[in-house]
Amino acid sequence: MHSLMFGWEYPPRHLGGLGVACQGLVRGLLHHGVRVTLILPTESETDDTDVRFPTDAFAEQLHVNSLLQPYASFESYEAHIRKVPRNKQEMYGQDLGQAIANYTELSVQMTEDLHPTVVHCHDWMTYEAGRKAAQYHHVPLVTHIHATELDRTNYSPNDYIYEQERKGFTLADKIIAVSNYTKNILMTHYAVSAEKILVVHNGSADLPPSPAFLQSKLEMKKKHPLVLFLGRMVTQKGAVQFLQMAALVHAIRPEVQFVLAGDGHMFGELILLSCEYGLQDNVMFAGKVGLCEANHLYEQADCFVMPSLSEPFGLVALEAIAHGTPVILSRQSGAAEVIDDCFRVDFWDTDKMADCVLTVLREDALAHQLRSYAPRTLQKLTWQRQAGIVQSLYTDLTQC
Numbered sequence: 001m002h003s004l005m006f007g008w009e010y011p012p013r014h015l016g017g018l019g020v021a022c023q024g025l026v027r028g029l030l031h032h033g034v035r036v037t038l039i040l041p042t043e044s045e046t047d048d049t050d051v052r053f054p055t056d057a058f059a060e061q062l063h064v065n066s067l068l069q070p071y072a073s074f075e076s077y078e079a080h081i082r083k084v085p086r087n088k089q090e091m092y093g094q095d096l097g098q099a100i101a102n103y104t105e106l107s108v109q110m111t112e113d114l115h116p117t118v119v120h121c122h123d124w125m126t127y128e129a130g131r132k133a134a135q136y137h138h139v140p141l142v143t144h145i146h147a148t149e150l151d152r153t154n155y156s157p158n159d160y161i162y163e164q165e166r167k168g169f170t171l172a173d174k175i176i177a178v179s180n181y182t183k184n185i186l187m188t189h190y191a192v193s194a195e196k197i198l199v200v201h202n203g204s205a206d207l208p209p210s211p212a213f214l215q216s217k218l219e220m221k222k223k224h225p226l227v228l229f230l231g232r233m234v235t236q237k238g239a240v241q242f243l244q245m246a247a248l249v250h251a252i253r254p255e256v257q258f259v260l261a262g263d264g265h266m267f268g269e270l271i272l273l274s275c276e277y278g279l280q281d282n283v284m285f286a287g288k289v290g291l292c293e294a295n296h297l298y299e300q301a302d303c304f305v306m307p308s309l310s311e312p313f314g315l316v317a318l319e320a321i322a323h324g325t326p327v328i329l330s331r332q333s334g335a336a337e338v339i340d341d342c343f344r345v346d347f348w349d350t351d352k353m354a355d356c357v358l359t360v361l362r363e364d365a366l367a368h369q370l371r372s373y374a375p376r377t378l379q380k381l382t383w384q385r386q387a388g389i390v391q392s393l394y395t396d397l398t399q400c
Contacts, residue, residue: 001394002035004116004133006107006126009070010040010053010061012291016070016232017315018146021178021202022122028203028387030056034394037114039107039129041066062110066103067092068125071232074158097160104129108136118142118394124149124161127168140397143172148185151310154235166190173397176200176390178313179334198393201338202313203383206322208375217324217371224257225361228301228325230294230316231308233264238307238330238347243270245305247277248354253361256282261297263288298323302367303360307347308333317342318381321374326367328356338381341373 005026009019026036035058042063053061067080077096081089093099107129120142121130127143134141149157149165169175169190175197177183183199186192227246231237239260246258260270260283267285274283289297298304304320304327311333320327321339328343329336336344343356360367 001033001118001391001398002037002114002116003029003394004111004114004119004137004139005036005038006119006121006129006133007038008041008068008122008125010038016147017202017313018070018123020315021146021313024203024205024383025387025390026059027054027205028383028385029391030054030058031384032388032391034058034387034391036060037062037111037116039064039111039126041068041103043067062107064103064107064110065091066099066106068099068103071152072096072099072125074160100125100128100164104132108132112136117398120144120390121168122146124165124168127164131168131171140173140394140400141171142174142176142393142397143168144176144178145169145182145186145312146178147312148182148189150185150189151182151312152234152236154309169196172196174198174393176393178202179337181332181334181337182312198389200386200389201334201381202315202318203381203386204315204318204322204378205383206319206378208378209322209324209371214324214368214371217368222302224255225253225302226300227256227258227303227305227357227361228261228297228320229259229305229307230261230289230297230320231306232262233260233266233270235266236309236311237262237264238309239266239270240273241307241309241347241350241353242305243273243277243279243283244350245307245353245357246274246279246283248350249357250277250279250282252354252358254282256357256361258283259286259297259301260284261286261289261294294319295323298325301325303328303357305353305357306330306333306335307345307350307353309347311335318378321371322378324371324374326360326370328353328360339377341370341377 007022037060074096093102119134122144149161183197229242304325308330313334317335330347345352
């Protein structure tokens with residue numbers, strides 16, 4: 001079995017969960033004996049030297065000269081291309097649509113000599129490349145959706161991007177959705193039949209927290225409890241709702257500290273908003289954090305809140321419980337489907353959100369109980385297990 005996979009994000013270069021999910025899936029498929037060739041955009045030949053791709057006989061990565069970046073928009077691409085010398089702008093593409101067309105043409109050309117048994121493409125920027133490659137090689141096409149344009153824009157989509165998604169879903173032999181939440185969006189807003197969609201929740205590469213570590217968190221009493229948000233500073237992730245909740249908690253427990261880790265176009269706006277709420281002495285904006293910094297924040301946090309307006313999955317929730325941190329999740333998320341032992345609230349119900357935070361901080365026994373259930377969740381959501389479901393899908397498609 002050989003999967004020709006088109007992606008656009010892979011650690012350590014990633015702005016969200018797609019890169020982490022792509023890495024986990026690739027490693028899981030290799031464990032099951034599936035050969036993977038992953039196509040990634042890169043700005044220059046030296047730009048990819050630190051990509052952590054498996055050194056495996058069945059793993060190969062190819063790089064397309066492209067300016068495509070995670071979560072690119074027409075506006076962000078236009079800002080990026082202005083910094084490129086004029087003689088190179090045409091090569092990359094002078095707007096996002098042309099950049100994707102160039103990526104599609106180059107990536108399909110460079111894979112003509114391969115012999116895949118299935119083509120697998122991730123999110124909308126790669127769907128046309130996947131379609132053309134599958135057509136060229138006469139093999140099944142799997143489109144993987146990690147986040148729709150509706151998720152990213154609070155249901156005010158860019159028409160071009162929405163149409164690229166709809167076309168990709170229509171032409172695929174099978175669609176992998178990362179949650180039932182996403183499956184319902186595809187059925188309701190893209191007119192995709194339920195039978196065409198396979199839900200494969202994201203997995204976790206983290207080991208469950210040890211009993212000794214959980215006990216140490218129970219015994220650790222802090223003068224200033226810490227509540228954590230980790231995500232991009234965009235409307236979708238609910239950072240505004242997090243600050244509204246923080247103001248409510250602060251009114252009752254003024255000693256509680258709040259950390260917002262991540263970057264995005266709302267960063268400055270959120271700093272001003274925190275001051276408006278009187279939180280300037282209780283909120284720290286950490287900016288974009290690396291893996292080690294994120295792990296340290298999870299370990300220090302007494303509570304993790306994911307208040308997303310629309311979250312197809314939310315890998316950060318799995319990362320949090322892997323570090324023994326109780327989680328409060330938006331009901332509008334995929335992670336809430338698989339983490340049984342957590343608080344679930346609607347993203348807009350900041351009163352309830354604050355009440356849940358206060359309960360976790362006040363009730364030590366309850367917080368310890370939530371932490372102790374983490375191994376059960378993580379053991380059933382390993383990437384090897386989730387990749388096994390994808391391998392079975394490959395087999396079914398190639399035997400049809």
